[in-house]
Amino acid sequence: MIRLFRDGARAALMTGALLLASCSQAPDAPIKPKTEFNIGWSIYAGWMPWPYAQQAGIVKKWADKYGIKINIVQVNDYVESVNQYTAGKFDGVTVTNMDALTIPAAGGKDTSAIIVGDYSNGNDGILLKGADNFSAIKGRQVYLVELSVSHYLLARALEKSGMKPTDIKTVNTSDADIVGAFSSPDVTAAVAWNPQLSVMKEQAGAKEVFSSAQIPGEILDLLVVDTATLKANPNLGKALAGIWFDTMALMKRQDAEGKAARAAMAKLAGTTPEVFESQLATTHLYADPKSAVAATSAPALVQSMAQVRDFSFTHGLFKGAASADAVGMSFAGGKTLGDAQHVTLRFDDSFMKLAADGKL
Incomplete structure (x- = not known):
């Protein structure tokens, strides 16, 4: 069931689990560099490259390059995966832009979106x-x-x-x-x-x-990482970018190897290659790092996230907030939305830029 867990049960979480970032954030102890990291994922067409990359040895290739170990961990329930990330059990997680804002960021967890992977284009x-x-x-x-x-x-x-x-x-x-x-x-x-x-x-x-x-580009699928962990361990961001775009290049190929990769992803998702291909047809993947950087730095992202946060505030998803500005967001180029003193969601294109420039 390719997208079954992606949005289901979000409503139940929203009603009680959030704390407002501007009043809940406490000073964090400095995070020391480390060598092993856990990234959570759940089943959705746009996220299947992650477990496939682990199966195919692409994760190990890039982790070895930077002297680290990365574990790609499946969580059967999407909301639970985001919960576990928010609670600190994962260093990163696959998540939608709306949920990145209304769960970890609104809860005070400083989070960086380092891979803008795709947007729903008819899903x-x-x-x-x-x-x-x-x-x-x-x-x-x-x-x-x-x-x-x-x-x-x-x-x-x-x-x-x-x-x-x-x-x-x-x-x-x-x-x-x-x-x-x-x-x-x-x-x-x-x-x-x-x-x-x-x-x-x-x-x-x-x-x-x-x-x-x-509404192209408004329902985004991301890989986010804890900001403090990323700051202490920049090689994690480099390895994750390398893994993603390496896998993208393979799965977009129309030859036998590309077809085999997509079929393997379908199997990991518990579906058929035909169903998986139909899902990909309505998923706009940012397979080229240059296109991912362009999308992340475009004014349209700021506009769409303003719409997302206004919807979230209007429907009570910023629990206890006096305005939609309560949760701060930062974007490539220095643009911010909301409280610039309490930024807890950051769109960081620096690692995608390294991939685009061939500098990973």
């Missing part, structure tokens, strides 16, 4: 029955995982269509139940992600009226 969608235009959603009950990326997608679609959140009513539905719920004749609107989305599209009368392809 998330809004479905209606009996209509082929988004405007027909007005007045309907919309089934989705509340406070998830699905909820964010719905909010952006409403905004783009000149509608308000009050024009619809959301019905909180788990990712495990969304397919069954949409099969009921009484349910005529839903928001989902793949693979559930692809199944729901096949139901009678279902039409996709909006997708993440219409």
Whole structure:
């Protein structure tokens, strides 16, 4: 189930687990250099290069180059992987941009996004029955995982269509139940992600009226690392960048080796090569380090993260915050959003730049 754990159960975590960065941050003891690191991951098409790289020896190749050891550790539940990172059990983790902001960063854990791996380019969608235009959603009950990326997608679609959140009513539905719920004749609107989305599209009368392809670059998938650990161990960042772009170059090949790599990733995800390829088709991978650097340094990233943080604040995900500025973010080029004195989410393109310049 390629994306089953990526956003599911986020809502449950958000309601009680967050502490506001500006009032919870305590001085941290200096982190000493070390030689072994643990990186958590969960199953999603855009993150499967990590376990494949470990299986194929690419992780060892780059770790050996920098005299360190890197363990790529699977966690079966996505939210639990982010929880464990936030609690300090992992040095880094695969995570969406929204969750990086609303879980570790909003909880006071200084976090650096060092790999911008991909964005959802159709993996998330809004479905209606009996209509082929988004405007027909007005007045309907919309089934989705509340406070998830699905909820964010719905909010952006409403905004783009000149509608308000009050024009619809959301019905909180788990990712495990969304397919069954949409099969009921009484349910005529839903928001989902793949693979559930692809199944729901096949139901009678279902039409996709909006997708993440219409907000490119807003739903991002990242590799983040604890900032203090990264500062004390810059070779970790170099090795991770080398691993990622080495694996990207292989999986994008259209020859037998590339096909074999993607098939191995599909197996690691517990799915077929055909399903995995269909997932990749709606995942915009930043396979070239130059494109990843460009995306990370573009003004569009600041704009999209402003939208994400405004959504998060409006829906109470910055628990106890007086404004959306409570959690500070920094970007390539020195731009900041929010409280510059309490920056806890940093988009650091320095290691991707080293890859782009051939200096790893």
